[in-house]
Amino acid sequence: MNPIESRPVQNAIDRLLTCGPFELEDKDKAPLFGPAMAEAFRHHFEHNEFFRAWCLKQNFSPEKKSEDPAEWPYLPSAAFKRRNLISVPAGDIRSEVRSSATTGAPSVISIDMMTSRRQSLASARVIAEYIGHHRRPFLILDEDPAASASPREISARSAATRGFLLFADSVEYFLKEEDGGFHLDDEKLAKSLAEHERSGREVCLFGFTYILYARVIKRLKEAKASFRLPDRAKIVHIGGWKKLESERVTRPQFLEDCGRVLGLKESNIIDFYGFTEQMGLVYAGSGNSPKVVPAYSEVVIRDFDTLRPAKDGQAGLIQILTPLPHSYPGISVLTDDVGRIVGRGRDEAGRWGARFEILGRAENAEARGCGDLMPEIRTRGQ
């Protein structure tokens, strides 16, 4: 069964969601995306006091909206760490997603039914474009989220994982939390991989980039183990590259090792990018290919110095606009990720949309001596 549901068209946002993610040329996307964004801006402007005040400070109101998405105000992702921003009655909130927050406070995103539905639909449509619509066994290199505490509070990690499980007909987890850390069940994984190798049935390995490489691929490589998974088997990985890069593992090395150990083609290794403040919107790239922007969002790269849109090819902060969030004003978010546009139009696989690369994270400037500066000027007693 096709896991992507269909819904009656009700408004500009839903109209946009009836489109396939990569079937719209720019000229066809603009008349759908612009009104959908206008609708979303108006909703949050009218129902979120903080968002309204912020827009007015930027001298922006729904009446003054520009045709150019780059002219619309944006919230830095850090705004979602400072307060829980809600644009619907509190009773409508079904769940809260919290980012992992390796440092400082986590982002907290409140999700209502409408947001959840839109995000699930958009996410499923994009994922299906890369891994196919059918279901297959998923081998998850993470712990079982059933072990997590509250059904209302969801970690960004398990929320991201859930989006992919629409495409699973069976799920196995291979990490366990023990002694405050995660441990891989090597034996169980090796057994499962061998079984899928024997059966020839398509399978999907899913994991966070670092864990997948450091805990699985690297260990299998060191053990000189190798499998020959079926032709259409895939690796789907999400999460940043920073930790791997710090261990001097490059993307080509990652792809080569994954391919060699599991017997997969590079094009079947798919890297997904997304972030908590726009949960559900994912951007994928096969092998070394860049990420493609679907019809449901627009990417603007902001120049570090001018904050104006950067030229294609130039690095800057990634801003993403999408009309999907209804319960919180995450419709135009400046992330602390650095990227660049590397192409537009139709890619080799026939997908329409801007193509971009993630270059890394905008790290907080390290406080150094002469010492540069301390991270904050503290008052006594604090």
Add this chain to the structure above:
Amino acid sequence: MPIYKIEAPNDGRTRAPWDLTENILQSSPKIVDWEGVALGLKDGARVFDGITAGELLDFFDAAALYLASTESGSLEKYASLGISFLIPFLRRTNLERLLRISLKGNPACMDTFVRLEDLGKMVMARPRGLIVHWLAGNVPALGAVSLVQGILTKNANAVKLPQENGLFLPSFFNRIARFEHQTKRGRVVSGKDLAAAVIFLFCEKDDVESQRRMSLTSDVRVAWGGQEAVENVLRLPKKQDAEDVVFGPKYSLAAIGREALDPAGLDAVALRLAMDASVFEQRGCNSPHAAFVETGGKISPFEFARALASAMEKTLRRIPRQPVSAGEAYAVVSLRNKYALEGEVFASPGTEWTVIYSEEKASLPACGGRLVFVRPISDIGDVIEHIRPGAQTLGLLLDDKRRIPFAEKAAAAGIARITAIGKMSLYDHPWDGLFPMERFVRWVSLE
């Protein structure tokens, strides 16, 4: 993981980047026998036995004049890296004063025994041996400050470079190493000879083993850096009698009394503070990140914030902005967003400068990127609450009557330096509360 010897880049390099890239490291020689290299450096430092402190001062004075000349091309080449600060630092008028203060009033004690009347005996200052400098990349010129003081005190010097701007110091020192100066006595002091006692190094920050080896050979460990960086150095094992000189993370701020501001002088004060906050892109330990302005005067703190905003824009034309990092850009946008609804934000359209007026009482973030907070205070004494150990420079504008009592309280609270607004961005001594050269020597007495 290896220790790399970093050599001066091809002198054709005229502009950034000065970072130590993977390519540069790959082509740099690796040091296997560090302990042997350290001994060789100490051996090289014997060249100082034949050079007097006065001759070293003359050499650096002449080198400064050469670096300032059009012929050297240094002003243009190192414009964004603090050369305009380094040249006056190297002049004899500055270094001799520093040496005199650090060495009991007589630099000649570096050359022979001199009589200290108060002590009733003769003393001589000897170099401690090998100084290992762990540098930070935020203000590259500071590495030269550390190194020159190491040479003046006749020590061997190993400089562990930062990755960011790590090529600046080898390139800069290479110019000094190629310089020769004939002293009044006819003696030629050669930069090449001095360079025999200097080496530039790099190793990864998580290469604890290499740094442990460097630390164990050090007679003085100079650590520049943030909290984590200096703590990492201090955790390394060291010789029992090795000296530590730490320049850790610092912050600076300004305080303005109510009677010190009037409409006629407002723009001038604002411009001076804007200059202090813009030099070195506010990355210095002496860069102000907040100005506390007393209420009840002819100019309100809010009016001062507005005037400061205008001055920041004027200063931008005088000191063009260096490219901002992604981290700084994001931090600036994030803080503008936070305070847009909790204060008033004055800002350039890009990330060039930001002035934030805020009445909150909590801690102030210090993010750099020419971002200054202006906060109202009802009494100048309230500033003391914001001064803790780690505070470096306080730019003070206050009437004479209240100035000394307030300064005493600020000193007790932990400030290292109090100066006029407009002079905060000058680097002078004592630095972070100490005279480094005082710590780079050991004393020998002779009765």
